[in-house]
Amino acid sequence: xxxxxxxxxxxxxxxxxxxxxxxxxxxxxxxxxxxxxxxxxxxxxxxxxxxxxxxxxxxxxxxxxxxxxxxxxxxxxxxxxxxxxxxxxxxxxxxxxxxxxxxxxxxxxxxxxxxxxxxxxxxxxxxxxxxxxxxxxxxxxxxxxxxxxxxxxxxxxxxxxxxxxxxxxxxxxxxx
Amino acid sequence: xxxxxxxxxxxxxxxxxxxxxxxxxxxxxxxxxxxxxxxxxxxxxxxxxxxxxxxxxxxxxxxxxxxxxxxxxxxxxxxxxxxxxxxxxxxxxxxxxxxxxxxxxxxxxxxxxxxxxxxxxxxxxxxxxxxxxxxxxxxxxxxxxxxxxxxxxxxxxxxxxxxxxxxxxxxxxxxxxxxxxxxxxxxxxxxxxxx
Numbered sequence: 007x008x009x010x011x012x013x014x015x016x017x018x019x020x021x022x023x024x025x026x027x028x029x030x031x032x033x034x035x036x037x038x039x040x041x042x043x044x045x046x047x048x049x050x051x052x053x054x055x056x057x058x059x060x061x062x063x064x065x066x067x068x069x070x071x072x073x074x075x076x077x078x079x080x081x082x083x084x085x086x087x088x089x090x091x092x093x094x095x096x097x098x099x100x101x102x103x104x105x106x107x108x109x110x111x112x113x114x115x116x117x118x119x120x121x122x123x124x125x126x127x128x129x130x131x132x133x134x135x136x137x138x139x140x141x142x143x144x145x146x147x148x149x150x151x152x153x154x155x156x157x158x159x160x161x162x163x164x165x166x167x168x169x170x171x172x173x174x175x176x177x178x179x180x181x182x
Numbered sequence: 183x184x185x186x187x188x189x190x191x192x193x194x195x196x197x198x199x200x201x202x203x204x205x206x207x208x209x210x211x212x213x214x215x216x217x218x219x220x221x222x223x224x225x226x227x228x229x230x231x232x233x234x235x236x237x238x239x240x241x242x243x244x245x246x247x248x249x250x251x252x253x254x255x256x257x258x259x260x261x262x263x264x265x266x267x268x269x270x271x272x273x274x275x276x277x278x279x280x281x282x283x284x285x286x287x288x289x290x291x292x293x294x295x296x297x298x299x300x301x302x303x304x305x306x307x308x309x310x311x312x313x314x315x316x317x318x319x320x321x322x323x324x325x326x327x328x329x330x331x332x333x334x335x336x337x338x339x340x341x342x343x344x345x346x347x348x349x350x351x352x353x354x355x356x357x358x359x360x361x362x363x364x365x366x367x368x369x370x371x372x373x374x375x376x377x
Contacts, residue, residue: 028247029247054243054275056239056267057267057270060236060239061239061267062239064235067236068239068240069243069247070247071228071365071369071372072372072373073248073373074243074246074247090232090234091236093232094233094361097231098364098365099365161362
């Protein structure tokens with residue numbers, strides 16, 4: 007990693023704390039590594055590593071049934087894995103917040119990431135998630151804050167996309 | 183595989199829930215939902231009508247949110263197989279208060295009784311055990327169902343059990359289908375808050 011760490015990952019984590027998020031479920035991405043590390047260290051947050059992203063949709067539905075707010079972290083390839091499970095959220099009019107790091111769009115070294123990366127906004131929209139896209143680091147935290155408020159107050163689903171340009175090419179090299 | 187007089191699913195589920203105490207129950211779509219409804223509706227039941235493969239994962243999130251109450255995911259072999267990765271997720275998370283019970287008739291019951299992988303020898307209990315759950319031996323008699331019912335309350339899990347059931351088809355007992363209503367009812371019963 008370069009000498010100066012970006013501020014937005016810590017800002018995102020502070021948004022989770024400020025919104026009383028108690029469960030963080032994830033399939034990792036290098037772009038999520040800081041927020042995952044901080045969630046794992048925090049005594050008030052239960053983290054769950056998933057085998058596939060759709061588990062996280064179901065898991066957070068259960069968490070909310072039990073009174074916990076949660077967020078689901080994934081990369082854009084995981085959005086495709088979630089499609090049918092999103093119907094649980096719509097049928098039950100439950101809140102859901104996904105934080106999605108984008109792949110396949112800016113300096114991507116792996117062309118196999120490109121199809122799902124391109125489809126991600128449309129897939130989310132078709133499944134009735136409200137989509138916010140952060141292209142600038144300073145937008146990430148306010149967008150997540152707004153998405154959490156809107157979803158939990160309005161029993162709706164939303165996704166915040168963190169663009170690959172925002173995350174930076176270097177993170178993929180450093181984080182593997 | 184299941185040739186040693188497998189159990190009647192309705193009888194087994196009714197026995198499992200007879201003295202449920204504080205048990206919170208999540209049911210997998212299809213027959214597991216009908217079986218639990220047939221045993222008696224309860225606001226602390228959350229019935230899935232879709233979301234195939236999600237029953238165990240949903241119950242994990244609930245168990246983590248309510249660590250002081252026992253939580254049961256009860257589903258069929260088809261749903262468990264579709265979400266088989268959830269056993270690894272549960273094994274890693276190690277929630278003491280979660281039990282996963284699979285009613286295994288080795289068939290996709292909703293779609294014409296096609297064979298599932300368990301009919302071909304796939305051992306769900308073995309997978310659960312290897313994933314770190316406390317997996318009981320496959321249950322084939324009502325005494326063992328009674329033992330399982332007691333263990334659901336003990337919160338020494340995560341616990342896993344397969345109940346081998348027969349292939350008889352029962353009349354569908356349909357609980358409410360409105361997911362928004364079901365979730366509001368459940369949250370009111372568990373959290374004391376509406377919605």
